[in-house]
Amino acid sequence: MAGYVPGYQPPDIASWIKLNTNENPYPPSPKVVEAVLAELGSDGASLRTYPSASSQSLREIAGELYGFDPSWVIMANGSDEVLNNLIRAFASEGEEIGYVHPSYSYYATLAEIQGAKVRTFTLSDDLWIERFPERYEGKLFFLTTPNSPLGFAYSPGYIERLAQRCSGMLVVDEAYADFSDTTALELVRKYDNVVVTRTLSKSYALAGMRLGLAIARPEVIAALDKIRDHYNLDRLAQAACGAALLDREYFREACANVVATREWFAGELAKIGYSVIPSSGNFVFASPPDGNGRRVYDGLYERKILVRHFSDPLLAHGLRISIGTREEMETTLSALQDIG
Ligand SMILES: Cc1ncc(COP(=O)(O)O)c(C=O)c1O
Structure with a gap:
């Protein structure tokens, strides 16, 4: 099988404007740094012992934040881990999972590892x-909302109709939901087949720590608990996670900054003739007037600006551009004007 190819992480990262993997341009909350250093201590002695196996205190913090009992929450080593474990829990060899194309193609790779069959659903023009x-009848259906790479979000009403039509689990991957104003969390309470996954990689600026979570019925959480690595979150990650989730003010401000820059940048792109899909994520999918995404990708690359181009025929006309700082996006805009 072919493995999943993640977005490029250049070794000389500091010399790039890096807008290819939807990371946050701002650092995590200073409270995260404090908590990690405190956990580490001056001699690192805390690292001798295993971390909490269940990350129970984090389940409590996340449960309170989202309005669920901690028994409805599982913490993960990046949301990728919990997506993987959902497939391991629910789709055996030969069984089917479904997802939308284009969205997060890693679901297909994870299914292939399990020997599960993959069915893709395309999108209409609207x-x-x-x-x-x-x-x-598939065992799992994965819905990425807001969609990546396209950026649009489904309404809770639409997701509810999908939940009603799925006889297996509906996994709502809300990796980018903190940059939107909708969530399917209420549906977890209402339907026993709905799971919502979240990540701290984007909105909490913690991609380098590998932190995610899922909210689902306690029976589903219990199944996922059987499968995961017992010590899936290391000590430093657990310290970082608690501090990040609790610093609401910092979180709100960082997200608001990204959203404001996104709206400004999307407007400027439209002024130079790009077509831009209205985005609810921390990125935009935009196509140049000549529909040649690769040409513009190459032009940006030469200028040390890294964005994402997908060679898939459905996506090759455009680029997915993560939202950086206002300054980075001003530089990117000038480069796009220059490239023409
Ligand atoms: C839609 C979607 N889901 C999940 C992930 C994985 O996130 P994490 O870093 O939490 O594993 C990504 C990462 O880019 C993503 O785009």
Whole structure:
């Protein structure tokens, strides 16, 4: 099988404007740094012993934040871990999982590892899922909302109709939900087949720590607990996670800054003739007037600006550009004007 190819992480990262993997341009909360240093101590002695196996205190913090009992929460070593474990829990060899194309193609790789079958659903021009069956019998259906790479979000009403039509689990991957104003969290309470996954990689600026979580019925959480690595979150990650989730003011301000820059940048792109899909994430999908995404990607690359170009025929006309600081986006805009 072919493995998943993650976005490029250049070794000389500081010499690039890096807008290719939807990281946060701001550092994490200073309270995260304090908490990690405190956990480490001056001699690192805390690292001798294993961390909490259940990350129970984090389940409590996240439960309170999202309005669920801690028994409805599981913490993960990046949301990728919990996506993997969902497939391991629910889809055995030969069983089917479904997802939307284009969205996060890692679901397909994870399914392939399990020997599960993969069915993809395409999008209509108005971005609805095409030919979704009245009753979808696959074991899992993954819905990325806001969608990456396209940026649009589904309404809770639309997601609810999908939940009703799935006989297996509906996994709502809300990696980018903190930059939008919708969430499917209420549906977890209402439907026993809905799981919501979140990550701290984007909105909390902690991609380098590998932290994610899922909210689902306690029976589902119990199944996921059986499968995961017992010590899936290391001590430093647990310290960072608690501090990040609790610093609401810093979080709100960092997200608001990204959203404000996104709106400004999308408007400027439209002024220079790009077509831009309205985005609810920390990135935009935009196409140059000649529909040649690769040409513009190369032009930006020469100027040490890294964005994401997908060679897939459905996406090759455009680019996914993560939202950096206002200054980085001003430089990117001038480069795009220069490239023409
Ligand atoms: C839609 C989506 N889901 C999940 C992930 C994985 O996030 P994490 O860093 O928490 O593993 C990503 C990362 O880019 C993503 O785009």
